[in-house]
Structures are given as C-alpha cells and as structure tokens.
Amino acid sequence: MNKQILSNKRGIIFGALDEHSIAWQVALACHHAGAKFVLTNAPVALRMGQINVLAEQCSSKVIAADATNTEDLKNLINSSVKYLDGKIDFLLHSVGMSPNVRKKKAYTDLNYNFLQKTMDISALSFHKVLQTAWKEDALNDWASVIGLTYIAAQRTFPGYGDMAEAKATLESIARSFGYHYGIHKKVRINTISQSPTKTTAGSGVSGFDQFFDYADQLSPLGNASAKDCANFCVMLFSDYTKMVTMQNLFHDGGFSSMGMSDAIINLIDKK
Numbered sequence: 001m002n003k004q005i006l007s008n009k010r011g012i013i014f015g016a017l018d019e020h021s022i023a024w025q026v027a028l029a030c031h032h033a034g035a036k037f038v039l040t041n042a043p044v045a046l047r048m049g050q051i052n053v054l055a056e057q058c059s060s061k062v063i064a065a066d067a068t069n070t071e072d073l074k075n076l077i078n079s080s081v082k083y084l085d086g087k088i089d090f091l092l093h094s095v096g097m098s099p100n101v102r103k104k105k106a107y108t109d110l111n112y113n114f115l116q117k118t119m120d121i122s123a124l125s126f127h128k129v130l131q132t133a134w135k136e137d138a139l140n141d142w143a144s145v146i147g148l149t150y151i152a153a154q155r156t157f158p159g160y161g162d163m164a165e166a167k168a169t170l171e172s173i174a175r176s177f178g179y180h181y182g183i184h185k186k187v188r189i190n191t192i193s194q195s196p197t198k199t200t201a202g203s204g205v206s207g208f209d210q211f212f213d214y215a216d217q218l219s220p221l222g223n224a225s226a227k228d229c230a231n232f233c234v235m236l237f238s239d240y241t242k243m244v245t246m247q248n249l250f251h252d253g254g255f256s257s258m259g260m261s262d263a264i265i266n267l268i269d270k271k
C-alpha cells in the first residue's frame, strides 16, 4: 500500500508539547505519510517545550497561537496558508487544560472562573479555530478536522472534573460545525475519543495511573497508544475516509463497549 497517503496535503497541528504529546506523534506520522504542515502551540508552551526539535524532524514551521485568542488564530491560519503555499487540508485540535483539575479542585467545589477557562481552552477554542478558518476561507473542499476527546463526555470518571463538560461541548461543536462546514465546503469534522494516554495533560488527572490500568485491563485490545492514535489521525486526514463526518470515533481498544472483563474479575478476586 502507498504509505504516502497524505502527499500533497497541507495541515495545521495544535498541541505538540513534548514527545509524549499525542499531537507530537501525529506530527511524526503525518510527516511519514508525506504531509506538509505548521505546528502551533500557546506562546508559553513554546517556551517550555521542545517543539523546535519536532519542527526540524518534520521540516515544518512553528507559529505561536493561543487557541482561545481569535487574533492569534487569524494570524496563524493566514500565515500557514502563505507558508504552505495553499489552503489547508487537515487540522488537528489537540488542546486541553483545566485549572480546576490542575489545582485539584473537587467537582463539588469548582472555581467558576477556572471553569470558564477550562471551557474556553478545551472546548470553545475548537469553535474559534473552525470559525476563523471559515471566515478566512482557509480550508480546501473535503478538508478533514479532528478534535481529541475522552469518554468522560458520556460516562462519569470522578477525577476528570470539569473536563467532562468541556469534552461534551467539544463533541457537540464537532457535530454542529460539521453540519455547516459539510454543506458549505464538504469539510468533515470528527472527534477521536482516545484511551488514557501518559502525557502531561493526561497525568494531571487524579487517579490517572489507576484508570489507565483499569482501562487497559477492561479493553480486549488494551489501551491505544499515542502512536496508534497518530495512525488513526492519518487515516482520517486521508481521502480514504472522505464520507466520515460529525462522528465521535472511539479509539480505545474496545473499552467503550465493555461492561466487565475476566482480567478485572481476576484483579478483584485477588483482593
């Protein structure tokens, strides 16, 4: 099979902080699949992270943008179209942060200013990216947009706090904007609901190691890694999935369909 399934595709990848980031692995996989793209992250993250190393590996350019700031997004999108010498074929939104989770605020004691930040960074930024791309007419027909999400949008994971609300909203934006962008330019918009993955954002969730192991034991295929997720993104960015849109796609080794597994029964038996 021709593995260069993204040759001639131009993209923007949000959220590569370090090599553990899902977006970092997506960038590597897109590069191997022949894509050209711009990497972006918040200015503060660019100072902390090692994104320039990734940019060098992928022959790509880094453009700073706070994903909550529409002026930054306008500059990012227009500069990317210029640098890539054409409109955009794929976008990855791999952005998330909750000050409540980070500061270990209980769900029953949320700080509402923090909650607004959680929603703005982790959910509304997805709308802002899409709306800016729409207004600047920056996406090609049949472009593919992916947002990363987690099953706490549908089921309760206590340590996930207010990120559950953000993910539910993110998934809803994918459906709502998926309709409008589908009609407008045949653009497809999906979310990938990824297994727990050991990254900076993931590890900030309380009880993360336990629910990482629990998910791994419950899923018949085990947890999907960041690299597996990257391969799935490449497929969704490609023309092989042209008619898939407005979906929340579980990429979780089967976790979302499970009730109980023998492995979990054995674990409980041992206690």
Ligand SMILES: NC(=O)c1ccc[n+]([C@@H]2O[C@H](COP(=O)([O-])OP(=O)(O)OC[C@H]3O[C@@H](n4cnc5c(N)ncnc54)[C@H](O)[C@@H]3O)[C@@H](O)[C@H]2O)c1
Binding pocket: 014, 015, 016, 017, 018, 020, 021, 022, 023, 041, 042, 045, 065, 066, 067, 068, 093, 094, 095, 096, 097, 121, 148, 149, 150, 193, 194, 195, 196, 197, 198, 199, 200, 201, 202, 203
């Ligand atoms: N790690 C997991 O277990 C897991 C599971 C399912 C979904 N996800 C989702 O995957 C996505 C990527 O997270 P990750 O696990 O790779 O962790 P990560 O910490 O590597 O990535 C999160 C990124 O969001 C960026 N970010 C935060 N605020 C921003 C802002 N204002 N503007 C622009 N960028 C900003 C960070 O700089 C970072 O690069 C997130 O949406 C996360 O919720 C993660």
